[in-house]
Each structure stands twice: as C-alpha cells, then as structure tokens.
Amino acid sequence: MTLPVALSGTDVIGQAKTGTGKTLGFGLPLLERVVVPADVEAGRAESGQLTEAPQALIVVPTRELCQQVTNDLLTAGKARNVRVLAIYGGRAYEPQVEALKKGVDVVVGTPGRLLDLAGQRKLNLKHIKCLVLDEADEMLDLGFLPDVEKIINMLPVKRQTMLFSATMPGAVIGLARRYMSQPTHIRATAPDDEGQTVANTAQFVYRAHSMDKPEMVSRILQAEGRGLAMIFCRTKRTAADIAEQLERRGFASGAVHGDLGQGAREQALRAFRNGKVDVLVCTDVAARGIDVEGVTHVINYQSPEDEKTYLHRIGRTGRAGAKGIAITLVDWDDIPRWQLINKALDLDFNDPVETYSSSPHLYEELSIPAGTKGVLPRTERTRAGLDAEEIEDLGETGARGSRGGSGSRGPARSRAGGRAPAEEAERPARTPRRRRRTRAGAPVEGEAAATAVVEADASPASTVASASSASAVSSGSSVAEEAAAPRTPRRRRRTRAGAEAPAAAAASASEEAAEVKPRRRRTRKSAESADS
Template identity: 65%
Template sequence: MGLRSVRAPAPAPPRGGSRRASERLPALTSFRDLGVLPLIADALEAVGIVDAFPIQEMTLPVALAGNDIIGQAKTGTGKTLAFGIPIVQQVLAPEDEGFAELPDPGKPQALVVVPTRELAVQVAKDLEAAGGRRGVRVAQVYGGRAYEPQVEMLRKGVEVVVGTPGRLLDLAKQGTLELGHVRMLVLDEADEMLDLGFLPDVERILSRIPDGRQTLLYSATMPSAVVALARQYLTQPVRVNATNPDDADATVANTEQHVFQAHQLDKPELLARVLQARGRGLVIVFCRTKRTAARVAEDLTERGFAAAAVHGDLGQGQREQALRAFRNGKVDILVATDVAARGIDVEGVTHVVNHECPEDEKTYLHRIGRTGRAGASGVAITLVDWADITRWQVINKALGLSFYTPVETYSTSEHLLSLLDIPADAKGVLPRAERTRAGLDAEEVEDLGETGQRRPRTTGGSSGGGTEGDGSRSRRRRGGSGSSGSGASTEGSAAEAAPATEERAPRSRSRSRRRTRSGQPVAGAPAEAEQTPGA
C-alpha cells in the first residue's frame, strides 16, 4: 500500500475553523474556495459555519478527488465536516439527475461507522445540516432504541447511514441494511472503536462492502492497530496530519488546564465552588463510575444547581433527554461517565471537570476536548485523590504537562479561588437568586421503544428485531386483549384471559398411588387416591 503524507504548515496567525460568521478573519479559506457546492456552502453559512479548519482545508480537495484518506487531528478541530462535506457532495440525492438510473435507488451510498451512540447523533446532525438543501437523507442507526423505526427509515430510502458497529451488523445480518451499494465508507474515531473492542465487528462490516469504495479513516490518535487496519483496507491512502509543527503539545493550546490534589470528602464542596466561577458557561463533569455520576448529579441538584446525569445505567431516552436539556440550556451541568467523552459537541462548554483522575492519557485528552472547541477557549480542571497520584504522574509524563506534583487543594484554598476567578463569598450552595435554569424535568422524555429494558415478564416472549422494547406490545399483553394478530395463542396471554375468580379459587390436585413392594407393583392391589389442597 502506497502512503502519501500531508502535514499542516505552520501559519503565522492561527488558521480558521468552523467559526461563527462574526468571528471570521480576513485571511481564512472559505468552503467555497475549496470547491464545495454552493448549496452545501449556503447550508453551512445558514448555521454560521463559513471558514475551514486546517484538517478540513487539507482534506477536502483530496477527498473530493476520490482518494482514500487517513486523517489525524486533535479532538475538537473539525474532523466531522472534513468527511461529512465530501459525503453529502458526492452522493446522489432523489432530486439529482441520474438518481433514477442507480442500480437500486434509495439504498445507502455512504456509511459512517462511529463508536458511541452520542457520536452517532452528533455526526448525523452535522451531515443533515450540510446536506439538507441537497435533499440528502441521513439515517441514525444505533443500539438502545427499538429496531422498527430504524428499519422503517431504511425501507423508505436513505443516502447516508450513520451508526454504531453492533446495530449496523445486526441490521445487515437481518437483510434490512444493504451495504452492496456503498461507495463511500468513513471510520470515525477509529482509536476509540479499537479501545471498545469493536474491531472484529468493523471488519465484518467491511467484508460486506464492495471493493473499489472510497474509505476515509479519521482518528485523534494513531496507535499501531489503527495503522494496521488502514493498511489492510485502504488503497494508496493520503495521510493528513493537521497538527501544527510549532504546537507539539497533545492538548489544544487554548484550553487552560488546572490539576489539584483534592480529598474525596471535600470534593462535593470544592466542586460547588468551582461551578460558581465568574464567566462560567456550560460545564461537563466526568466521573469514573456510573454510581459516582448519579451521586454527583444528585448532590449538585440538592445544592441548587441545574444538573443532569448521563451514564450507562440510564435508558437511551433518559440519556437523550439529558443531552437535549444540556444543549437547550435547561441544565448547565452535565455529569457523565466516559460514554460522553466522544460525540458531545455543544457550543458554550467553558469548563470540563475531571471529578477523579482519568484512567490514561487518551481518556484525559478526549475528556478535556469537550471544551476549547472550534477556536473557543476553555478551562479543564482535574481533581486527583491521594491514591491516584501515581496514575496522574504517568499521564502527566506521557503528555508532557507541567503538573507532576499537583498542589494540595481544599474548597477554602485561596489559590483555588484566585486561579479560577471564584468569588470569595462563594459557598457550597448556589444562591437562590442564581437558580434560573428550568432543570431536567422541563425536558420531555422521548418514547424510543427502547430495547434491553426490564419490563414485567411475559411468557409469550418477543420476536427478534428489538420488539422487546416495544411499549405498545407490552401493554397489550398486560391488558389481556387476547389475540396479538398472529393467530397464535401463548401461555402468557391465556393466563391473562382467565377469570380473576378462577385464579383466586383454591384448587385440589389428586394423584393415584399404587402399592409397591421392593419397587415392584403388588398384583391385585387397588390404587389409592390422595387429595392435596392447592392455593
């Protein structure tokens, strides 16, 4: 496999990105200058995106020419549009000339594989924004939701599918998702898919896609396994490294970092003061475990903050409810496990707090990458307990940071207040005058027909395809309406149809006993009946 490499130059002023129009600088390169179709450029400008980041500026001409790409850039520097624009520009939409001549119109022409549900939602949203005026249809396919709506969307016809490996593979095995017409494939956050153990599923998906496709692989880091994957499945790729040679740090330069050694018992009080820093906007608090995330969110709510939790023990509807409330400003603090470290791209996140020391340097980078995005500035705060000092020192050395020995810090420490610009009179409870957010309860919980939830047990079972999460079918069974339409009667439905009086009436069971001697029946002995009362 030939490998060409392109590295970002070291520009005098920082290059532009997907900035808001009001922030545009005169020397930036616009998407129109890079050959993007006017309809796509108009759609991006309508949401305030005008100029290109380095990864976009370097990738778009190569991708639009049909080359395979290995793209690497720091978290938060615009990789989504770097592959999203080529997709929505090169697929044929229903209104395009030549769409009817496709071998099977309405079957997916492009596939984007991502590691997490939250990232699938975010990527699909960006693709819809870029391709909306062209009429490009985008489907989100991921676990935790009922199969039926996703299957129905695929049957109606889509041009682009964005999904997680497990659900994509399930639908492909069922024959619902046809990958034989995919001409563009994107593997986004490949290093995260490797860490989560999705590599075998990704390879099975790749085996279902025809050769001759264009493949774009994007990742914040490039471990050897990801490079090996690229060498196996990409054809003469161009490697695009959009890191500035003058910026050797692994972290984004405009993210201000603080590391404090904090006692576990003082963290709730310390965190409450941190959240009252002047100029603080939206905040994401990362926790190591699901239980800690739930407890921290509950504690912050009791202290008067508008907080919501996102972790694996919540249903997908609850997770999306919390994310919508966060994006809409109904809550301004999101407490999350690493499930949210990828895919949350919310404008206005000014602070990220690591409630505990991250597991490794990659986790640290992805967490603090939720702030300081798209050219904005941000603050990252890490609280390291005494037991985690060694782990933090390993992270510090790997990233070349200057916090090898974190300063011992308490909620009343003067340096904490001065470094983070916290008012001196701040207490551990948010003043009532500042409790202006509507809160999580103001956001509706969407009924997603979720799979995998614990429901009242029915002996009739459920058919494949995620109908276990279909609330309407569960209600029909509990209601005892009899036939489900298939004509088959199940033990569970029959039991529900039985009269209640019969269920409560005591029943007697009789059984015959035959006399035996040494295990052999006695000839001519009559059988005896034994009555056993039953409840």
C-alpha cells in the first residue's frame, strides 16, 4: 500500500501493526530516490546530480533501532552500492566524521548525535531529498520534539516527509501535519485481524506478587517449545537485578538498559541474535522496532506505563506471520494502571487471575512440565552465555555500567592530565621553576649570581663562598647599589669559647642557688623564748 504512494514523492503517514515490514515500506522508496553512480552509468541520471552529501535522512529514537534500520537498508541497497551510515551516541566521533568526509547517501541517526555533528558542520543537510521519522509518535513526543524541530529547520523546504509507527494518536497526526504537505494517511490492517494487537500473539495476564515473580519467570522460561525470550522491566535497576538472578539460576541471560555502556548493550543484542544468550532482560529502549527471529515469549515483568508501550513490547514476538506468547505479570499496586490499558485496547483481562509459581493453571496454560523448579537443570544449560560474545571497543563517550562501561572506554587515563602512564614516562623531566626577587618591578642586581651559587651547593663551605662572592659583587658598586643588593643571611657559628661561656654561667648560677640559705619560719615556741 505504501510503495506506489511513496515512490511518487508524496508525503506519507504510515501506520501498521508491529512486525508487518514498515522498515522496507519507507526504505525501498528512499533507496530508489537516491542518485548513485550506478544510475549515471545506466543513463537514469546525470553526473551533475551526484553528491557526496547525504540525500536522505532517517531519524529514530533509540541506538538499537538505528543500528537495525542501517543493517536492513545496507542489505536492500547492496545491488546499487548505496552508502548507508549509522550516527548515534555512545560511540567515538572520529569514525563517523571520517565516513561523512568520504561520502554518504543515506544517514540513519538519533537526534542528539545528528544535532552535534550538524552544529560542528561535519554533517551537511542541505541536499536532503527525503526525511523519515521512524516510530513517529515517539519522535514527536515532548522529549524529542525540540530536537526534531531543530533538525527539520536545517533541511531544505522542498522535500518528501514520511512518518511511520505502529501507534499514531490523533494529536501526533495533527502535530505532524505542521511539517508535511498534503500527506496521505495509510493505515494497513488485515481483513480478519480485529483490534490493535496481533492475532498471532496469545496473551496471558496474571496478578502476581512481586516477591514470587522471579520464581514464576524461571518456571515460565522452562515451558515446552520456548525459543528466545524477552523480559521487559520499567526500571534499569530491576532489569539489572532480574538478569543477575536468572544467571544465578542457570539461564543464559543478558541485559539492555540505559545504565550500560554502548559496547555492553551491543554485546548483549549480538549474543541474543546469535543464540549465545536466549533470555534478554531490557527496559523500554528495546521495545520499539527491534526485530529478532525466533522470539517465542515476551514477559512483561512489570506492567507497562500505557497501551502504546504494551503494544510495542508484545510486538517483539508474533512477527512476520509467526506465532508468539505474551505474558504480563501485574502487581497489586498496578491493577488500576492495567485496567486503563485493558480498556483502551478492548481486551478481556480486566481482573487478572491471582497466580503464584505453584498455581496449577500456570502450568496448564503455558505448557510448563509438571515438577519444574525455579533452577534450570544442568543438562539443559547448553548456551555459551554472554561472556562468549566479545565486547567491541567503540571508543565510547561517557560510558557507564560494570560490563563494558569503564572497561570498554579505550586507553586508560590518569587523574592528573588524562594521559596514560606510558605516555607520561616519555615526557622529559620538568625543570624546577626559579623564583627571582624584584624591587619595584625590576630584577635586583646581583640576585642571579647569589642564587646560582647557593643552589649549586648547600654545604657550609659553599655558603661562605656564596656570601663572599655576593659581597665581592656588591663592594665595587655604589651606595645605592649596596642598598639594593640582596642581604646574605648571617650564619651563626658556635665556637668553643662561646660554648664554654653559657656552661660557666649555668654552673655559677647553680652554685649561687646552692649558697642561698633557706628562710627560717617563726614558730610559736621560738616567739615565746624570744619574749622571755
């Protein structure tokens, strides 16, 4: 439905359920509009239309989605040698700047890094023919809107604009029309697929206690026929904690959340795609657009914030016609929030069944073998694990987190000057600074000679020599020069005579003290005898 409209150059608002191929819905028309050397050779374009600056721009909300869209477009544009570049934060600037200098046809990026490079004039946006906002409702949200507006203001006025997302509220569509020219709104749904959720995804909602959730998840992950699984949490701390608990229980798990460095995030996703890790615990950074084959189970460990987040989370399974299972664990405190989501999506789970890890209906509905415990048997621990996937050194900027955070930041730096210890050893020794005396802003004459001699040797003989040399210099000068000459500090010497005099004085003082008779005290008897 999208291809003929988009190929004609018309602005498009595309809306379809998750897993229906929206990336190629905007990617193929965009690749066709780009002029490459193959078009000039085939006679479809003139050589003057070629440019090294980007001709198309795709703006996405997350780094993971940026990488995925880039890989999809590289695969689709391989036959025509279309140059596609991913620009996102957490990586070093230099490789991205070098790629832009060599020439790029399509740029896929996140708003922050795009604005950075455009502000430094490393990214030229004057030749953009087509702008795409993927996950448009997120891009036009209050948080991203100022950055998106700045980017749009840098683009040519005459261009094609396309917006794509699985959820497109009316307010977002109204806002989007400010940047579009007579857009065509395409909403693609299957005739037999009613509602907003995908029919191939079986949904289960349980009321669960927070202290029993780790045990429930461990048993759900041992269900029959389970492939890859994604577990969504609301907070970064919960995601890290659950990933660690599952690892202790024997599962090959990885984590993706904002507190990890970019190297660790990409390591976890690569390990998940390659099958070294079969459980990915993540926050909502991985809820949009991530497409991994073989995801059979999605578990909402915590209730999502709203119905849009719920749709995007469970949309990681049941993609491209495959079947999937979505399980939501709702805490007692989250029941009101869940009921709002249930009403907005017109679901049948207004009052979730109270469920525990030992509940029989949990085993029956999710095909969990009887007798399953919360620890994975050693015979089933066949995955290589997260450590089998190497962390790529990305030259990260401001990396955080224990895995791949500070460790993947590149060369070690010292506290003092940000230089490695080996580099510091190569630097020559620093000459100590000499302090010079001045009087009224002018250097004092004779100071250099005196200080040079004093600093050369600190022995008593050299001190005497320095004093004599200083006096020799000053003796031949005028009275004014003598007054201005520096005074050599007088050194007090202790002689034998001088040492004996204090000793004699001390001895005489002690003798005098001994000769002084004690004062007699007058008593009553002595007074009476004196009177008589």
